[in-house]
Amino acid sequence: MGALIRSVGGGVLLLLVLELVLRLLPVSSATRTGYHIDPLILTYPPGHQWTVATGWDLRNAHRLQSNNLGFVSRIDYVRDEQAIGLVGDSYVEASMLDEADRPAAQLAAALGGRRPVYAFGGPGSALLDYAERIRLAHERLGVRDFVVMLESGDVRQSLCGSGNIHGPCLDRATLQPRTELQPPPSPAKRVLRHSALAQYLFSQLKLDPSRLLQQAFASANPEQAAAQAAAAEAPATVAPETEAQAAARETSVRAVTDAFFARIEPLKLNRLVIVASGRRSASALAAGDASLTAIHRERIAFQQLAAGRGAVVVDTEAIYRQHWAGSTLSLAVGPYDAHLNALGVGLLMRAAARELP
Secondary structure: OHHHHHHHHHHHHHHHHHHHHHHOOOOOOOOOOEEEEEOOEEEOOOOOEEEEEEOOOOEEEEEEEEOOOOOEOOOOOOOOOOOEEEEEOHHHHOOOOOHHHOHHHHHHHHOOOOOOEEEEEOOOOOHHHHHHHHHHHHHHHOOOEEEEEEEHHHOHHHEOOOOOOOOEEEOOOOOOEEEOOOOOOOHHHHHHOOOHHHHHHHHHOOOOHHHHHHHHHHHHOHHHHHHHHHHHHOOOOOOOOOHHHHHHHHHHHHHHHHHHHHHHHHHOOOEEEEEEEOOOOHHHHHOHHHHOOHHHHHHHHHHHHHHHOOOEEEEHHHHHHHHHHHOOOOOEEEOOEEEEOHHHHHHHHHHHHOOOO
């Protein structure tokens, strides 16, 4: 019994030491996201401060703060019809970059500082979420010019159940509008938010208890584990798209596009610039149509439909080709993070600025 007590005590002491040490390091802290300012828009609490970092070694650590509307910015957003609204997901928030390198700062610089830029970034969101943020910026702040940073997946992820939805989505079967709000945190999660050790395990190391449990069962069944390993190493095969699949994809893209514009067209905006991030690597661009996946075809279809609805579409693939023609510098944050780095952000924001009055 004494040995058990000493073992438990030693374990508790170790956890306490780890907690104290990690509190001294820039471990990602709780963001406390929720529907703080609008029932369909996920934001941080206004005035909240938190830390972000990447990986076990805490790369690109930054201390962030939210403004009066709950978005990452050191300035409060005030009503200003000259402001530009910059809307998107984690590519707009860009928490892994220094503040001066983020899209809002680089777009403002590209505009010569003559117009303020309000960033409405929301990690893990999709196209129909962007429409809600455009609505919010217009109604509350009078913003009439917008730049939307679009990823290829933002169209597909607007279908309910994608895991990248903050509110509005389309039912996968019927393509009818639905609302899919993110649930509030459980009591256990609210408690763990205050622990640096818990944040390190789940935010930095991406510890997944369910996956650990699966691995434990797999190690107890060696034949099953071997079969799973062989399947994981087998070369991936992609079946060619059938006519029915292509027709379904076209119908889905059109439905998402219609839902997006149905939400923003009544606002009577001045200008909508869509910076649609396409294929970025030199090898994919060199391969031409052979490297186009279904998700890229969805993005291209949306670009064409959006242009027909009056949006200005920036061809990012042409920008990337021009970059690779004269440079070998990477456009990604790093091999551990595919988000655009400061150079890549600058290329797109300068192109967007040329389309703004």
